[in-house]
Amino acid sequence: MDKLLNDIAPASTTDVAEEKTVDTGTEIAPGAEAAPESDPVTLGGTAVSPGAAFGHAQMFAEGELEIPHFTIEKTQTRAEFTRLRAAVHTVDKEFGELIAELNREEDAPTEAIAFLELHRQLLNDDSIISETQDIIRERLINAEWALSLKLEDIRRSFEEIDDDYLADRIDDIAQVIERVQRVLSGRRRPADTVSRMMSESSVILVAEDFSPADILILKRRQDISITGLIIEKGAATSHSSILARSLEIPTLVNVSNACEVIQTDDVLLMDADKGIVIVNPQKDGMPQMSERIRKMNAVRLRQRKLKATHCVTADGCAVSLLANLALPEDAKEAMSNGADGVGLFRSEFLFMNRPNFPSEDEQFETYTRVVKAMRGKIVTIRTMDLGGDKLPSREALESIGEDPDKPIANPSLGRRAIRFSLSHTDVFLTQLRAILRAGATGRVRLLVPMLSWMTEADIVLSYVRRAQEELKDRGVKYAENIQIGGMVEVPSAALCLKQFLKRLDFVSVGTNDLIQYLLAVDREDPDVGYLYDPLHPAVLSMLYNCINTAHRAGKEISVCGEAAADPVFAFLLLGMGLRHFSMESARLLPIKEFMLAANAQDATALMRRIHRAHTIQDIRKHILEYFADHDELAAGFAASQVLCARPWQSFKDA
């Protein structure tokens, strides 16, 4: 039986890394020593987003993508206009030179010339420049920042457009604007890189680390067309990894020595499913890789057809699949992946990468954009989960009297999420008013992160009432009966859930944090990543109890942590009675395909067996046995990460 179980276990990233990784640190692995420099080297990592990619490496340096934000004096507006016009002129000249160069080349692709000419036309659109100048004049801000606001403006007006071709032109405008911003801020890549990035879509970005702020910028950058992401540090459940997953490209984290071994322009063959990247691979591996990429594309195409299919298990159990969003722009992707609504809008990302906190009006506009984009489907807005690794800028922190340099011993146990909100009640009330106003425009629910005390829930309810009164006094429309939910992320909330549910309308379980706090394993720290196991009997039993408690109280419960997007774990949750799952949009269709083939009664029976098991080994054994007999679930099983072998699993106890 053991042999059978080993054979059917999905490829574990740990196993692969152990088997295949060449440690290129101080000790050179056997064979690599004598090899010429360009010989292939295989590095191992942890998959954050699945898939395979092939392309050239581009090293990423910290801060490369940031756009400076600063305010100016009224007397400096003219100088800012001049800077803007000079930058436009420089970019125009560059376009001219590139077009002339391409025209001289005999075999230059005509599409490339047409593309550059279109960009040149957009650049010379007077209205963009004059309206950006208006923003500089009115808001007294630098040209780079004003251009970002202008782009946001244009994006909003493009959302109304029904024609796909025209709607796609926003990407061209964004590329042009960002090119001007780069000239303005003096952060220009070498010309060869820029032109390669423009003409190819096969760049794999390699970085030592990415902060959530970096990935956010990357999400917004339209001119970088990347096919893969390799991060030397990082853990699978960090906020950076969650955001990276929403980029929908194969991503590996915890790739030891990546920045030492890989250099810009190296050819990389990346197999995120197996947790490996081959640097400068030999040609004979290519046909298999292109065959895999072809198969993956075929799977995507097949899953796309399920967009409008209701998610009902094979034995007739309806399941709702909701999307997790980080930015308002993500709503479009949620809709195109057939989301039943938004289960988690991580609003804190609106508060990052800027020198101030967003105003009530700005937030209202952003939230209503999501409501509108979701066309009548439910939108759950989580109040800002700031703190920990998700920090506002220095200037923003200083503006509310915080010392950005104050050392914090344990950021994830500190003043994070609702604790941050309740210590900055002006900022919190501003956000509540914006959410309540958005609630008058559609189906909005409010979700509170990291509750650990009932008193916190009571205080939040009183602030919601106060925000409603303030809006009433102002004569502004707002949601009078907004549903208020809480995140179950701290074990104390899970254990006292019955009491919390007397105050709350619904709950959403954040397994990313719940596992971190229950098992005392920092979700950001790869050194203890092997202990971060959703299959720990304590985690399963806590989830099971929460689901039962919520059902007995007649309240909705969903799971919005990453575990909900893992097919095998989602099956266990289904067996515990969960019917609402929220996840990154990219996971919605693969999970829907899996659920359509799954049997909820079987899942319940499996959970019963697991419930009687006391060790992680027994739990794994029950799962493996079940899936060995169910070919219809094989694809989901192969994509699952929860069964990856972990070093301690040979121990007797969990």
Ligand code: PEP
């Ligand atoms: C969670 O903790 O599971 C969750 C969804 O919140 P976040 O990942 O943003 O901390």
Ligand code: MG
């Ligand atoms: Mg959380």
